[in-house]
Amino acid sequence: MTRPATTRVFFAGGGTGGHLYPGLAIARALVNQAPHIQPHFIGAWRGIEREVLPTTEFPFTLLDLHPLYRHAPWKNWRTVVGAVGAWRELTRLAAPNTPRAVIGTGGYAAGVALAWGRAHGVLTMLHEPDSHPGLTTRTFAKGARSLFLGFPEAANRLAVGAHTQVLPLGCPIEPPPPTPLSRAEARRVWGLPDDAFVVLVVGGSQGARALNEVVAAWTQQALPSGVAVIWATGKQQAAAYLDRESGMVRVRPYLAPIAEAYAAADLAVTRAGAMTIAELCAWGIPSLLVPLPTAAQDHQTHNAQATQAAGAARYVPQRDFTVSTLDAAVRALRDDPAARNAMHAAALQRARPGAAADIARSVIVTLDLGAVGIG
Known part of the structure; x- marks a missing residue:
């Protein structure tokens, strides 16, 4: 031929x-x-x-x-x-x-x-x-x-x-590197304790105002013991939140590249876009998925529900995403390594890097x- x-x-x-x-x-x-x-x-x-x-x-x-x-x-x-x-x-x-x-x-x-x-x-x-x-x-x-x-x-x-x-x-997606940073190495890059429980918050390149407002209020109060936050606010919303950085909170307008943040994270709090979920699964990161309620045909809710059914995430409707529910979810997963390990394994099972x-x-x-x- x-x-x-x-x-x-x-x-x-x-x-x-x-x-x-x-x-x-x-x-x-x-x-x-x-x-x-x-x-x-x-x-x-x-x-x-x-x-x-x-x-x-x-x-x-x-x-x-x-x-x-x-x-x-x-x-x-x-x-x-x-x-x-x-x-x-x-x-x-x-x-x-x-x-x-x-x-x-x-x-x-x-x-x-x-x-x-x-x-x-x-x-x-x-x-x-x-x-x-x-x-x-x-x-x-x-x-x-x-x-x-x-x-x-x-x-x-x-x-x-x-x-x-x-x-x-x-x-x-951009797959994880063949030899990613260890969790401890990644945390040192971010200036966080090796033994911290790291929550990664990402709302996409433009940010997610509903996520940012809850996270801002949550970080203003005393965070759960040992919890650190890497928070990408979105470029357009960064000015309102950059001053929230503290000893256990890192605030950035955008994460590019994002590999060091993924390598450091124990838990992600994100929207439920298909590409975001694909990346989280490739890295094996348990997640709280808060779908954008105005997405076309509510497709993000369907994505979140499917990922939860697979065992890799927990689905939280935006109406239920509050400071108290976020705090409770973080504490529960921080204190339950078996649950995190099961979500990690389920995420990798879904991964297609x-x-x-x-x-x-x-x-x-x-x-x-x-x-x-x-x-």
Whole structure:
């Protein structure tokens, strides 16, 4: 079989980092394993990809794409007009070298490209990070060649075609280093006692105001004996909390890289985004998951419930997340190493630190099969 000099693959997805960063991780793994593959990213002008894609090594095209305005349907004319223009642009973009596949990673930025690929006989593949699949995944799952799942539970909520491979290979993340810092070494980096019980609080790059307010009030009172806190407030909220640092509390706007914080942590208090949970599982960190209640289709609650059912976390609805519940949960887990060990083991059981490489291998095999006519 003669392979072309380059094999083009469109990646379509964005709007949020949870839809864009998995695509970037898969694309990098693809190029690492098969340098002849040439990823090209399709995104929306109004999504996070506008800021992120120009900083990457990949060619990209940003289109005038819009979501479905469910609560303001009179605005959907923008969605239709944008989709028509995007379709024409995709046709023009593909003319010199038709892509072998379109890989959708979710969000409204993926839908038009997947529909275009389906209409032009191009293989379509999907990555769904959440336990409750989004609209794009539900719409295109049935005709997809491969469906890569971050949560195996998502398969129960999808109707797929007879020839669709459903592969629960996980969410592509930056895996822990082969030899991470020991817990004691990491605590020394943070200037914390070797024997401290370290609680890591992370609300995402923008922070989570509901988490920050509770943690701020909790750290103002006497922390439980031996408890230390590493607290990432989010860049936009940092000014209000940076003065809360003390002997056992470390406050940072953002943790990048985050490996030293993960290595130091006994317990994490976080939102329940798919990528965050994937990282916590890869590091084997027990967690209190406080889902964002306004997340689309309440997908973070589904993620938290699935992770709790697996034994790796405890789910706390935001309405129940208070100073007293946080304090009680920290004390209980500090004093119950058997429970922490069980959560640690359950997290590692769910972990898929090699997800990006595994997904890339599957894509390469599928593209080779497609090249010999198994379309």
